[in-house]
Amino acid sequence: LDGTQVLKIYVKQAESHSILVSWKVNSNVMTSNLKWSSATMKIDNPHITYTARVPVDVHEYNLTHLQPSTDYEVCLTVSNIHQQTQKSCVNVTTKNAAFALDITDQETSTALAAVMGSMFAVISLASVS
Known part of the structure; x- marks a missing residue:
């Protein structure tokens, strides 16, 4: 002042x-x-x-x-x-509002988890055969 x-x-x-x-x-x-x-x-x-x-x-x-x-x-x-x-x-x-960013981050994390899971399944199948 x-x-x-x-x-x-x-x-x-x-x-x-x-x-x-x-x-x-x-x-x-x-x-x-x-x-x-x-x-x-x-x-x-x-x-x-x-x-x-x-x-x-x-x-x-x-x-x-x-x-x-x-x-x-x-x-x-x-x-x-x-x-x-x-x-x-x-x-x-x-x-x-922060929730819009959280939803985007959550979708990215879900997609990444799906890709990682698919890669793990392919690697597992390759090592079994």
Whole structure:
């Protein structure tokens, strides 16, 4: 945080179905008057909003049950006892779903096992004759 920033939100980790965010609050500006903060996730669709109240001593939050390969805007608003608020937002995209890669790997492994089994059978038959 520079001297003018009161609040800054960061993406710590993005997975296919979750985003872990953390934040820093400039202690010189608001900490003595902090009452609560709220993390608000907004999806591209304006009809879907997720809001959670976060205790003052918590500085990270895991947003779960998200869609893979989707853009999200995550905003954090901090309010003090005088109703003064500060807001920081970050844009993040969830990763692709991992299961598609697993299916491809599984098919390759099955094909390789079938080829190896056939070669073993041919070698076994050749040594018997």
